[in-house]
Amino acid sequence: IHRYEKESCRADAPNTSCLSPYLHFGQISPRLLLWASRSATCRPPKFRRKLAWRDLAYWQLCLFPDLPWESLRPAYRADRTHLKAWQKGRTGYPLVDAAMRQLWLTGWMNNYMRHVVASFLIAYLHLPWQEGYRWFQVELHFALTMAGHFHFHLDTLVDADVAIDAMMWQNGGMCGLDHWNFVMHPVSAGLTCDPRGTFARRWCPELAALPDELVHRPWKSPASMLRRAGVTLGVNYPERIITDLEERRAQSLRDVVRVRRNFPQYVDQLSGCDLVPLPQRLVQEALGSGEVADRGGRFLLPLITRMEFKYQTQNPDCRDNPFDAVLKGYVSRKRDEATAFRNERDFAASVLSESVQRRERQEREQRALDGIPRPATGRPGRTPRKDVFSAQGAGFTLLHN
Numbered sequence: 186i187h188r189y190e191k192e193s194c195r196a197d198a199p200n201t202s203c204l205s206p207y208l209h210f211g212q213i214s215p216r217l218l219l220w221a222s223r224s225a226t227c228r229p230p231k232f233r234r235k236l237a238w239r240d241l242a243y244w245q246l247c248l249f250p251d252l253p254w255e256s257l258r259p260a261y262r263a264d265r266t267h268l269k270a271w272q273k274g275r276t277g278y279p280l281v282d283a284a285m286r287q288l289w290l291t292g293w294m295n296n297y298m299r300h301v302v303a304s305f306l307i308a309y310l311h312l313p314w315q316e317g318y319r320w321f322q323v324e325l326h327f328a329l330t331m332a333g334h335f336h337f338h339l340d341t342l343v344d345a346d347v348a349i350d351a352m353m354w355q356n357g358g359m360c361g362l363d364h365w366n367f368v369m370h371p372v373s374a375g376l377t378c379d380p381r382g383t384f385a386r387r388w389c390p391e392l393a394a395l396p397d398e399l400v401h402r403p404w405k406s407p408a409s410m411l412r413r414a415g416v417t418l419g420v421n422y423p424e425r426i427i428t429d430l431e432e433r434r435a436q437s438l439r440d441v442v443r444v445r446r447n448f449p450q451y452v453d454q455l456s457g458c459d460l461v462p463l464p465q466r467l468v469q470e471a472l473g474s475g476e477v478a479d480r481g482g483r484f485l486l487p488l489i490t491r492m493e494f495k496y497q498t499q500n501p502d503c504r505d506n507p508f509d510a511v512l513k514g515y516v517s518r519k520r521d522e523a524t525a526f527r528n529e530r531d532f533a534a535s536v537l538s539e540s541v542q543r544r545e546r547q548e549r550e551q552r553a554l555d556g557i558p559r560p561a562t563g564r565p566g567r568t569p570r571k572d573v574f575s576a577q578g579a580g581f582t583l584l585h586n
């Protein structure tokens with residue numbers, strides 16, 4: 186639990202519980218885990234939250250039975266190229282490739298890496314989220330003769346779970362109820378979760394002889410170093426399938442804005458939040474009658490919406506969105522080491538310090554948005570409680586067709 190709470194993002198260390206297959210197949214009960222976590226020597230809020238997320242996924246699937254196929258909100262434009270390279274771990278980005286190869290060979294990928302490969306598929310390759318969902322759920326069937334009655338099927342993921350997988354892919358695809366407030370950069374994420382390149386080397390052994398600082402970006406290596414390491418890009422390790430990461434991301438943001446403008450009925454004009462129509466069943470259960478739905482009205486629920494989207498919708502030509510959601514080395518190796526050091530000395534103080542730092546980052550972003558200059562000296566003032574976009578309370582909206 187101790188390592189989990191602070192270091193669950195690491196790809197190179199088994200810091201999560203790996204219990205999802207057992208939970209999925211009903212071999213262990215989430216209630217049992219919840220109780221067991223009470224006896225942990227440090228508080229386990231993150232772990233418990235994950236168990237709650239699991240229930241949330243099942244609840245969402247009950248409410249929206251089409252969750253695995255239909256985007257809950259209008260979908261963003263998507264290309265169809267590069268899917269095979271992503272599936273086979275041949276994108277030329279070692280972190281993405283290592284994770285996709287690990288998935289194929291073992292059926293496993295940790296949560297952080299699932300975010301990395303999903304971000305890559307959606308924000309950089311512009312593929313539809315359903316492709317990712319399908320690949321994680323893909324079933325390999327083996328059937329024998331009629332006489333033998335042997336039938337066997339296998340999912341790509343050992344814990345492939347319709348509810349959780351669909352919820353996470355919808356969220357990653359920016360169509361779900363809770364779209365992610367971040368995009369993982371395929372190189373910077375490597376510096377965070379695999380700073381010494383152990384994970385990348387294990388699943389992309391052709392890069393094993395590259396030094397730590399280049400293993401996540403072999404294209405930056407001088408030709409002589411590549412030669413010494415036995416790497417020939419495009420021959421024994423693929424060239425990058427896309428090179429203009431920044432531009433691909435900017436395009437993805439432009440697509441989001443276009444969809445938000447084309448479907449203004451799904452954007453709350455006061456708060457700037459995305460809206461999702463509530464299923465009639467839920468409305469009827471809540472109101473005790475079918476009256477509202479029968480009159481052709483629909484309840485739209487405002488969702489927590491990425492600040493980056495709100496800002497870009499208001500300023501479509503902006504090239505420098507202060508809420509850029511790409512995590513660019515947000516935990517540097519230096520910071521990793523500092524955190525590990527503080528954890529060992531005083532875990533509570535370390536958690537406190539991390540949250541203060543996070544708060545300060547948010548305040549800096551808020552000031553940038555408000556156009557308030559940086560304070561010359563001393564500590565910055567407190568952030569106003571609400572961001573500019575949520576000045577108006579966002580309640581239910583009733584839309585009449």
Ligand SMILES: Cc1cc2nc3c(=O)[nH]c(=O)nc-3n(C[C@H](O)[C@H](O)[C@H](O)COP(=O)(O)OP(=O)(O)OC[C@H]3O[C@@H](n4cnc5c(N)ncnc54)[C@H](O)[C@@H]3O)c2cc1C
Pocket residue numbers: 193201202203204205206208209232235236238239240242294295296297299300303321342344345346347349350351353354357
């Ligand atoms: C794109 C994507 C697809 C995913 N597909 C699946 C899937 O098919 N099946 C699946 O079980 N998990 C899925 N997850 C959620 C998560 O990645 C896995 O549950 C987790 O990696 C399993 O490892 P663990 O048991 O060590 O998790 P821990 O971090 O130790 O968490 C304990 C348990 O909490 C639950 N849990 C953890 N994270 C989540 C989450 N984000 N949402 C809901 N429940 C969660 C799981 O049951 C997990 O076993 C997906 C995540 C992403 C980003």
